Each structure stands twice: as structure tokens, then as C-alpha cells.
Amino acid sequence: xxxxxxxxxxxxxxxxxxxxxxxxxxxxxxxxxxxxxxxxxxxxxxxxxxxxxxxxxxxxxxxxxxxxxxxxxxxxxxxxxxxxxxxxxxxxxxxxxxxxxxxxxxxxxxxxxxxxxxxxxxxxxxxxxxxxxxxxxxxxxxxxxxxxxxxxxxxxxxxxxxxxxxxxxxxxxxxxxxxxxxxxxxxxxxxxxxxxxxxxxxxxxxxxxxxxxxxxxxxxxxxxxxxxxxxxxxxxxxxxxxxxxxxxxxxxxxxxxxxxxxxxxxxxxxxxxxxxxxxxxxxxxxxxxxxxxxxxxxxxxxxxxxxxxxxxxxxxxxxxxxxxxxxxxxxxxxxxxxxxxxxxxxxxxxxxxxxxxxxxxxxxxxxxxxxxxxxxxxxxxxxxxxxxxxxxxxxxxxxxxxxxxxxxxxxxxxxxxxxxxxxxx
Amino acid sequence: xxxxxxxxxxxxxxxxxxxxxxxxxxxxxxxxxxxxxxxxxxxxxxxxxxxxxxxxxxxxxxxxxxxxxxxxxxxxxxxxxxxxxxxxxxxxxxxxxxxxxxxxxxxxxxxxxxxxxxxxxxxxxxxxxxxxxxxxxxxxxxxxxxxxxxxxxxxxxxxxxxxxxxxxxxxxxxxxxxxxxxxxxxxxxxxxxxxxxxxxxxxxxxxxxxxxxxxxxxxxxxxxxxxxxxxxxxxxxxxxxxxxxxxxxxxxxxxxxxxxxxxxxxxxxxxxxxxxxxxxxxxxxxxxxxxxxxxxxxxxxxxxxxxxxxxxxxxxxxxxxxxxxxxxxxxxxxxxxxxxxxxxxxxxxxxxxxxxxxxxxxxxxxxxxxxxxxxxxxxxxxxxxxxxxxxxxxxxxxxxxxxxxxxxxxxxxxxxxxxxxxxxx
Numbered sequence: 136x137x138x139x140x141x142x143x144x145x146x147x148x149x150x151x152x153x154x155x156x157x158x159x160x161x162x163x164x165x166x167x168x169x170x171x172x173x174x175x176x177x178x179x180x181x182x183x184x185x186x187x188x189x190x191x192x193x194x195x196x197x198x199x200x201x202x203x204x205x206x207x208x209x210x211x212x213x214x215x216x217x218x219x220x221x222x223x224x225x226x227x228x229x230x231x232x233x234x235x236x237x238x239x240x241x242x243x244x245x246x247x248x249x250x251x252x253x254x255x256x257x258x259x260x261x262x263x264x265x266x267x268x269x270x271x272x273x274x275x276x277x278x279x280x281x282x283x284x285x286x287x288x289x290x291x292x293x294x295x296x297x298x299x300x301x302x303x304x305x306x307x308x309x310x311x312x313x314x315x316x317x318x319x320x321x322x323x324x325x326x327x328x329x330x331x332x333x334x335x336x337x338x339x340x341x342x343x344x345x346x347x348x349x350x351x352x353x354x355x356x357x358x359x360x361x362x363x364x365x366x367x368x369x370x371x372x373x374x375x376x377x378x379x380x381x382x383x384x385x386x387x388x389x390x391x392x393x394x395x396x397x398x399x400x401x402x403x404x405x406x407x408x409x410x411x412x413x414x415x416x417x418x419x420x421x422x423x424x425x426x427x428x429x430x431x432x433x434x435x436x437x438x439x440x441x442x443x444x445x446x447x448x449x450x451x452x453x454x455x456x457x458x459x460x461x462x463x464x465x466x467x468x469x470x471x472x473x474x475x476x477x478x479x480x481x482x483x484x485x486x487x488x489x490x491x492x493x494x495x496x497x498x499x500x501x502x503x504x505x506x507x508x509x510x511x512x513x514x515x516x517x518x519x520x521x522x523x524x525x526x527x528x529x530x531x532x533x534x535x536x537x538x539x540x541x542x543x544x545x546x547x548x549x550x551x552x553x554x555x556x557x558x559x560x
Numbered sequence: 561x562x563x564x565x566x567x568x569x570x571x572x573x574x575x576x577x578x579x580x581x582x583x584x585x586x587x588x589x590x591x592x593x594x595x596x597x598x599x600x601x602x603x604x605x606x607x608x609x610x611x612x613x614x615x616x617x618x619x620x621x622x623x624x625x626x627x628x629x630x631x632x633x634x635x636x637x638x639x640x641x642x643x644x645x646x647x648x649x650x651x652x653x654x655x656x657x658x659x660x661x662x663x664x665x666x667x668x669x670x671x672x673x674x675x676x677x678x679x680x681x682x683x684x685x686x687x688x689x690x691x692x693x694x695x696x697x698x699x700x701x702x703x704x705x706x707x708x709x710x711x712x713x714x715x716x717x718x719x720x721x722x723x724x725x726x727x728x729x730x731x732x733x734x735x736x737x738x739x740x741x742x743x744x745x746x747x748x749x750x751x752x753x754x755x756x757x758x759x760x761x762x763x764x765x766x767x768x769x770x771x772x773x774x775x776x777x778x779x780x781x782x783x784x785x786x787x788x789x790x791x792x793x794x795x796x797x798x799x800x801x802x803x804x805x806x807x808x809x810x811x812x813x814x815x816x817x818x819x820x821x822x823x824x825x826x827x828x829x830x831x832x833x834x835x836x837x838x839x840x841x842x843x844x845x846x847x848x849x850x851x852x853x854x855x856x857x858x859x860x861x862x863x864x865x866x867x868x869x870x871x872x873x874x875x876x877x878x879x880x881x882x883x884x885x886x887x888x889x890x891x892x893x894x895x896x897x898x899x900x901x902x903x904x905x906x907x908x909x910x911x912x913x914x915x916x917x918x919x920x921x922x923x924x925x926x927x928x929x930x931x932x933x934x935x936x937x938x939x940x941x942x943x944x945x946x947x948x949x950x951x952x953x954x955x956x957x958x959x960x961x962x963x964x965x966x967x968x969x970x971x972x973x974x975x976x977x978x979x980x981x982x983x984x985x
Contacts, residue, residue, distance in 0.1 A: 353825030400778030407828035411847035422778035422836035
């Protein structure tokens with residue numbers, strides 16, 4: 136039996152056990168701040184399999200030193216990171232398997248058909264909060280790792296398995312792992328790509344633009360200057376900036392099926408204080424897509440220049456400039472070169488398992504891959520089993536068939552990348 | 561000494577007393593719900609002068625029967641209306657002198673140079689909340705009335721002096737006086753017109769338009785429909801409606817110096833719930849100017865038709881119509897015919913006192929004149945001493961010279977209108 140067949144068979148033989156473990160992990164509602172129980176299960180499992188395991192509490196004082204930190208809390212007590220290392224025998228190519236353990240809240244539980252923390256399996260789908268985003272993905276990479284161990288394969292390079300906290304609220308877990316020194320030649324992140332391969336992942340920033348006007352009584356509104364009207368001028372310029380920034384990406388084959396590769400979404404517009412008074416202030420809040428290959432600083436600069444140029448469109452802004460604050464999320468974009476060897480390996484293994492060409496695309500959202508790429512200098516690829524549209528939704532599920540297929544592809548890819556050691560069975 | 565000279569002299573002789581009484585009234589902070597003390601002073605004064613005085617609490621159950629009622633409270637306990645009648649000897653032409661006793665709150669008292677309830681007199685200006693809007697005006701008409709009494713003049717027609725509550729919050733006081741049966745052939749309202757004569761007063765309505773969209777993740781915003789963008793389409797159509805509605809008024813000499821005779825002010829625009837999500841709802845709140853001569857119903861109809869026609873501009877509105885709620889203020893417009901004899905009398909008396917032509921214009925705001933005209937069927941003219949721009953402002957004041965001049969003009973006008981009785985001295 137060739138290696139591929141052995142991998143497939145080994146996964147199959149352990150399927151029930153893997154499903155049971157995924158259910159156990161799903162039953163722990165590991166929302167931000169509540170990751171301990173799920174992380175303990177992960178750490179114990181990695182230890183059982185003989186990995187070197189590191190469990191630690193991310194250090195705010197260290198995190199705050201990084202420009203990539205989103206300081207949404209200042210204490211990580213009870214929220215450990217877990218890293219397990221399968222050491223390579225030689226100094227071969229290494230890989231990080233990075234996944235986050237935190238899940239978004241279940242929302243209105245009454246709307247769920249299945250209890251969000253049940254892990255119920257129905258028609259080949261395992262249901263629950265975090266199944267698709269991304270505990271299902273984490274289990275897929277864990278299966279890949281365990282299968283390699285089960286088959287007694289020794290690799291030349293290290294496999295670094297990272298179960299991190301806080302991806303959903305800004306990336307502190309992955310940033311802490313980078314700061315702790317975990318490195319590899321490439322990273323695979325099994326976020327819910329529906330088995331599409333994303334060698335490019337856009338980043339995103341949140342912005343809040345403030346526009347000012349001059350108040351006046353509504354009956355003599357011509358004595359004032361409406362911050363709503365001025366705000367709309369800014370709205371239009373933001374939309375023009377989106378058009379301009381997306382133009383070069385439209386030629387990119389990764390984004391050919393995407394109407395707006397890196398959207399700027401204006402999500403909130405609020406202005407004025409009284410129906411019968413001219414609005415003296417308006418705020419525009421939104422999400423700013425950051426192109427793969429672009430830095431957050433470059434993206435910010437282009438936005439600020441657009442605001443600065445408003446004065447050429449409307450004199451008002453000369454003495455009443457629109458200002459911007461960057462608050463909340465700022466995720467850098469991530470990715471790898473399109474001729475990166477791991478990308479080719481993943482494609483090849485996908486074809487081997489699925490007998491068809493994989494879809495190669497750019498992600499429409501940010502992941503911890505941005506931190507790995509930009510803060511860690513590690514090329515990163517997103518490839519996972521979850522159903523994209525179910526992330527953060529009611530009745531979230533992962534398809535078990537896709538999960539095992541993903542595990543099979545990743546096991547084959549790791550072996551190809553890290554290479555089998557001469558002393559291996 | 562002719563009558564005009566006697567009026568002038570009589571006012572002059574009582575100036576200090578009038579100033580002291582105005583100060584007494586200003587010292588009572590008669591905001592909505594707190595009118596009792598000021599109204600008691602007014603009632604006592606009218607009684608002292610020998611008028612028939614009626615003091616009563618407006619009746620919510622009666623008010624609610626009127627389509628003109630703005631039900632902002634359901635109990636008027638402690639907020640009496642006061643009416644004093646100087647009976648005419650014959651069935652001559654009658655006049656209502658209508659003024660509101662309620663004042664808006666003082667706002668941040670620390671910003672005031674003079675205590676807002678002091679009534680301090682500095683350089684010919686009497687300071688305090690309500691001095692311009694409109695206790696100063698009320699005292700001007702009171703002086704006109706008292707001067708006629710002081711001079712022993714008996715009139716053929718009635719003079720109905722109304723000191724009403726609640727103009728600032730919707731007009732319940734004047735509406736209650738109409739319902740109680742107080743009628744006259746014309747009404748003068750000494751609101752702060754800065755001694756301009758307003759034979760036309762616009763009305764105003766508050767509206768809240770709701771626009772819907774479809775939510776989606778900001779990274780795939782093209783899967784949603786932005787309620788902010790749709791809201792802006794509505795915003796533009798509202799502004800087009802303003803243009804259309806003002807077109808005919810621009811030819812009106814009363815509005816020739818007014819850039820927008822009956823403005824539609826969009827005061828608030830609020831939409832969206834999350835920076836990285838497509839907004840699914842937006843609300844647009846504003847103040848809708850109602851033309852003199854127009855009914856509130858006609859104005860509403862035109863607005864609703866504009867919303868209905870949105871579907872011809874953008875298919876979206878076919879199945880997702882923008883809806884409107886009319887909340888808060890709805891003041892009908894008021895006024896009199898431009899050949900109304902009282903308007904001519906006021907002009908003539910103004911010239912007699914001021915030796916120059918008066919400014920005849922249309923008001924930029926609503927007053928109780930709208931209720932008198934539309935609910936009471938009484939032609940109404942606004943003419944008062946207050947400084948328009950100081951209404952509702954910090955350091956509000958009334959110029960005493962203007963106040964006494966206004967009193968003189970109104971005394972002359974009343975005598976001309978109601979005519980001196982044959983049996984008068």
C-alpha cells in the first residue's frame with residue numbers, strides 16, 4: 136500500500152475518535168476570555184501524541200510593544216495559547232499549522248435548530264458555534280499531524296501546531312506566538328475557505344471619519360453648513376477611493392470572480408442632533424480593505440491623502456478638514472508569493488485527492504495569516520474545510536467529508552514539504 | 561395735545577413701572593410646566609386694570625379632539641391659561657393680543673453674562689430668558705392696553721388679551737383658548753420680529769423617514785444593499801422637493817430677501833449598526849416648512865407623493881418603499897390677506913411713530929398665529945419688539961426702546977381698529 140493509501144486508511148480508521156474529539160471541543164463555548172477549557176483539551180491531546188507542548192498566558196506588556204497589537208483587553212489570565220511541536224530530525228523545511236480556538240458568541244440560541252454547543256452530527260454535518268470557524272479546520276490539521284505520527288513517519292523539518300486565542304477580536308494570540316519566537320518557513324491556516332486555496336488574504340482596518348458643519352435653526356438653514364451634506368461629499372470620495380484601489384486588482388486572476396476585491400464598506404453614518412437644526416457634526420464609520428502586499432501604513436496614507444484632497448473638491452474642507460481615527464480592528468493582509476513551493480504542493484495534493492483543479496483565490500476577509508506574514512515574516516496560505524457562508528451564522532456547521540479530505544491533503548502536503556527523514560519507517 | 565402725543569406721554573410716565581413689571585415676570589422661570597407664578601402675576605395685573613379675567617387649566621380631553629393638537633403632555637395641572645377682556649361698548653371690530661408666557665430653558669447658565677432670571681437692564685437692554693421670546697412682546701401689548709385704559713378711552717370693539725402656555729412645545733395654550741371660544745376679527749402676536757411686520761408665517765412639521773437595505777459582511781458588501789446609499793437618494797429627493805416647493809414663493813415680495821422661504825431642513829441622518837456590515841436601515845429626520853396658505857394635510861401629501869415617486873428613480877423603492885412618520889412639532893402656517901385692513905393700519909401707525917416705511921416680510925418660523933388662523937379662523941399678524949436672533953440664545957435680551965415703540969404703535973392701531981366709542985372721554 137503506498138503512502139497516500141496508508142494515510143487515507145489511517146484517517147478512516149480513526150474517524151469516530153476524531154469526530155468525538157471535535158464534539159468535545161465544540162461543547163466548550165470558547166468565546167473571548169473563555170478559552171481555557173478548550174485549550175486544556177488541545178494541550179492534553181498534543182501531549183498524548185508525544186509533542187513538546189507549550190502553554191502560556193500572553194503578556195500584555197509584551198504585546199503592547201508591537202504596532203500590530205489591537206489592545207482590546209489588557210489581561211489574558213485564563214486565556215492561554217497552546218503550541219505543540221513535532222520536532223524534525225534534521226533542519227528540514229518547517230511549517231506552522233495555525234488556528235484559533237476562540238469563537239464568536241452564539242447569538243440568539245433560540246434561532247438554532249441544534250444546540251450551538253452540542254456538536255450534533257446530522258447528514259454528515261457537525262453542528263455548533265465554531266465548527267466552521269474554525270474548530271473543524273483545527274481538527275483537520277490535527278488529524279494530518281496525528282496521521283503522520285500514527286504512521287510512524289519522521290520528518291526532517293518541524294511541524295508547529297498553534298492553537299491560539301483571540302483571532303476574532305484582533306489577533307493577540309497569534310501575535311503572542313510570534314513574539315514567543317515560533318517561526319517556520321510557511322504557515323497553513325485552516326480558516327473556512329471551503330477547500331479553496333487562498334494564497335492572498337486581504338487585511339482590514341476600521342475607520343471613523345468626523346466631518347463638521349455649522350449649526351443654525353432649520354427655518355433659516357441657509358445660515359448654517361450641513362455636516363450631513365459635507366459628510367456625503369466624503370462618502371462619495373471614499374467610494375471613489377475604493378474604485379481607484381480596486382482597479383489594479385481587477386486584473387489579478389485571484390480576484391477575477393470578485394466584484395470588489397478589497398471593499399471599503401461604509402457601515403455607519405450618523406449626524407445631527409435635532410430635526411429642526413442644521414447638523415454641525417457627522418461621523419462615518421467603516422471597514423477599509425487592505426490589499427495583499429500592502430502595509431497598513433500605506434493603506435492609511437492613501438486614505439488620509441484622500442481626506443486631505445477634499446479641499447480641492449470643496450473649499451469648505453480647507454478650514455474644516457475631515458479627520459480620521461483608526462479604531463477597533465486592524466488586521467494586516469497576508470499571503471505568499473504565487474510561485475511559493477507550498478502553494479504548488481497544496482495544489483498538487485488537492486488534485487491527487489479530489490481529482491480536479493482547486494480554486495485559487497484571494498480571501499474577502501482578514502485572518503491571523505496577516506500577522507504571520509507581516510509581523511512574523513512567514514508566508515501564509517489559507518486552506519480549510521469550513522463553509523464560508525456559515526461563519527458567525529446560526530446553525531453553523533462543518534461538513535465532515537470536507538474535513539477529512541482537508542486533513543488528507545494537508546498530511547500529504549506536510550510530508551512533501553518537510554520531507555521524510557532517512558531514519559523513518 | 562393730540563391722542564398720539566397723549567399716548568406717548570402716558571407710556572413715558574409709566575416706563576419705570578413697566579420695566580419693573582417685566583423684570584418681575586422675567587424673574588419667574590416659566591418653562592413648560594412651570595408657568596403658574598408668571599401667569600398669576602399676569603392675571604393679577606389684568607384684574608387690577610379692571611379687565612374681565614379668565615384663568616383656567618387647559619383640558620387634555622378637549623384638546624385631543626383637535627387635529628391641531630401636539631400631545632406632548634396629558635395633564636396641564638399648574639399650567640393655567642390667562643385671558644383678560646377689555647369689553648367694547650358696541651359691537652365694534654375686535655382684536656386678540658396673543659402671547660405665550662412659556663420660555664425655553666436657559667441652557668448652560670454659566671455661559672450667561674447676566675443671570676438668565678435677573679431682568680438686569682444694561683445700556684437700554686433688558687436681559688434674561690424669555691425677554692425677547694416673548695415676555696418683552698407681551699409687555700408691549702400690555703402697555704398698549706393699559707395706556708388705552710389709563711387715558712380713559714372706551715373702544716367699540718373688544719380687546720382680548722391672551723397670555724398662553726406651551727407655544728414652545730406645540731401650541732396647546734392657544735388651541736385651548738380657541739376651544740374655550742375666544743374669538744376676534746384679527747390677532748396681533750408680538751413674537752420677536754424686530755418690529756418687522758409679518759402678515760405671513762410659515763408652519764412646520766417634523767418628519768422621520770425610514771429607508772431599508774440588506775445587511776451583508778463588509779468584506780463582501782456587494783452582497784448587500786446599503787441603506788445609507790438608498791438614504792442619500794431620499795435625501796436628494798427631499799432637497800429637490802424643497803426646490804420645487806420654494807419656486808412659487810420666490811416671486812413673493814414678502815420673501816424676496818429670503819434665500820429659501822420655506823426650508824426643508826434635514827437635521828439628522830442615522831444609519832447602520834457596525835463598521836464592517838452593510839447598513840440595513842437608515843432614518844432621516846427633519847423639519848418641513850409649510851407655506852402660508854397651505855394646510856398641513858396638503859404639505860404632507862406632497863411629501864408622501866415624493867416618497868412614492870422614488871420607485872421611478874430607483875427600482876429598489878418599488879418593493880422597499882421609504883416610509884414617513886410625523887412626530888413632534890406640527891405647527892400650521894398663519895397670516896392674513898395682504899390687503900387686510902389691520903395690516904394697513906399697522907403700516908400707517910409704524911410710519912407715524914418711526915418716520916420710515918416698515919419692513920413687511922414672511923416669518924421664517926411658526927408661531928401660535930398658525931393655530932389662530934387655521935384652527936380659529938382668525939387672521940393673524942406677527943409684530944413684536946424682540947431681537948429675532950436672540951430667541952433661545954444665551955444672553956437673550958429685549959431692547960427697551962423698541963418695546964415702548966411697539967407698544968405705542970399697537971396702542972394706536974388698536975384704537976384705529978376698534979374705534980373710540982361715542983361715549984368715550
